[in-house]
Amino acid sequence: MKAFDADVLTLIFEGDVGYTQKVAQIPAADRCIPIVVADQMLRGRLHSIRQAEAGKAKAGVDVAYFYFEKTLDDFKRMRFLGLTPQAEALVQSWRKQKIKVGISDLRIAAICVVHGATLISRNRRDFDQVPGLMIEYW
DSSP states (O other), rough: OEOOHHHHHHHTTTTOOOHHHHHHHGGGGGEEEHHHHHHHHHHHHHHHHHHHHTTTTOOOHHHHHHHHHHHHHHHHTTTEEEEOOOHHHHHHHHHTTTTOHHHHHHHHHHHHHHHHHHHOOOOOHTTTTTTTOEEEEO
């Protein structure tokens, strides 16, 4: 099972040729998203809408909503991995070990560990610090 971090998933959803070719090699049934990644991406889309509404964005509100809808449609093709009590306990254990990684990335890593998924990311700086995480860097 392969779980996508937001940095890679964004490029896949945008249609980046290199990334779409790589993801095509993974059976659809083996592709998933940690729920925290979905949270991050949706927060970003909602922030874009608010910025557009306030006149602080280059794109208009219609474009911001278009991308929000597109993200929701893209999520329909994916399976989500939830944040279980076991994953949250692992996060707390890592925090006690003073691992210097943000809480969202720790939750993403813990979700992957608990579900036995390999995380696909570009974020070496943070995820290299997480013990027991199976990871592929694209």
